[in-house]
Amino acid sequence: MIEPHPPIASLKSDFDRDGFIAITPLFGPEKMAEINREFERYCETRVPEMKDTEVFYEEKGNRGTLKQMQNMQMYDAYFRDLLETDTIRSLAEAMLGEKARAVNLEYFNKPAGIGKPTPPHQDGYYFHFNPPAAVTGWLALERVDPENGCIHYVRGSHRVPGYRPHGRSEILGFSQGITDFGTEGDREGTVAFPGEAGTFLMHHSKTIHWAGPNTSPTRARRALGFVYFGESAKVDEAARAAYQAKLQADLRAAGKI
Template sequence: MSQIQPNLAGLKQDFDRDGYIAIRPLFDAARMAEINREFDRYIAECVPKMADTEVFYEAKGDKGSLKQMQNMQHYDAYFRDLLETDTIRQLAETMLGEPARAVNLEYFNKPAGIGKPTPPHQDGYYFHFNPPAAVTGWLALEPVDAENGCIHYVRGSHLAPGYRPHGRSEILGFSQGITDFGTEDDKANTVAFPGEAGTLLMHHSKTVHWAGANTSPTRARRALGFVYFGQSAKVDEAAKAAYQARLQADLRAADKI
């Protein structure tokens, strides 16, 4: 098994300018087969142990509609190592320009035919920290394209001061979305990122991104997300806890969890 040896200096230049990078692919077919086998094992062994606030389904009660998971590293050594010690962390630290701590290994899926769109948003808006020194890596577990909901980035959007205005979203797993999205600048700078299994995207916490619905009748859109905070990022723990409490209360009231 092997992986592409990326040009780190070139990627850092791209990241600073655009707010994202793409490596197509980072991992070869053999490595992706291993990750997918381990993922199937994780579903069987670990999901039954996870809290209901860490596992989300597109249709509550339908195990075949698994949509999102949080904190996979807390339940399994293989995925903890993938987050904490593998190449993706090295990429994160290079893009941030400082040491980073591994925060969260997530799973994102858009089930075939029913996967909803991901609203335009900035990850840092959810993180309750300052400065916004964080990145999210996104690893495709299978081919991704416009039909099953590939990611779109707004080039250079991380350079604007502050965050765009966000408001409550009805999309499970993405509680806030940008309320003024769709400007001429957004349209002119939006770039789509289809790719094969093993494609690795990584973006700054202020980079605006979104994804369409999965309109494929047969294909899912499964991916892993890797969140890293730079050592300079200081989290407002009280604000974060209050936000999470409100969100979980809203989800329970809506019978989503």
């Protein structure tokens, strides 16, 4: 069910140089069919149990526009196992070069025709930690391409000291975006990653990434995200809690949750 992929040493070399890896695919059709079946079950049985701060819709109250979910591992054993067992976690630890803890299993969708763009950003900017020892894995649940909003990375952007300046984004689920994106280096370093279901990407917490809107009238762009923190990463819990509280208050005031 797990497809052959390049040796870990080769993947680690790519990751250190570029800030990301791509395995096409990580899981074969049988495993992806299983994951998609379990996901449909999750939507039917678990989503109604989730907090409104963990599930988001492009159109509030319209279940057909489900956009994003957080902490799926907290509600379901199948997805907890998918996050915490060896296949993906071992890749995270290999890329980080240290033990890692599973933090979050997310769902990302761009519904057909209305899916918004993902602003250029660096995940670590949201995490409130130091050092920035974390990775995010991204598993395509269906074909992704430029039409429905595939991911783009800026190669080597994780090696630049600090973070790029971020400012408030109006895109639900992505509260901050890079305000000076679009430099010559950004354009020359950008790499797009279309692929079939089972395509797996993993990036460093400082790697700049973004995605376009879904312009397809018929196809969604569904994916799972896997967040791991290295054991060396120390989170400023007070700063993180304050940020989340303000974000949730802003979303409630705007009628988005």
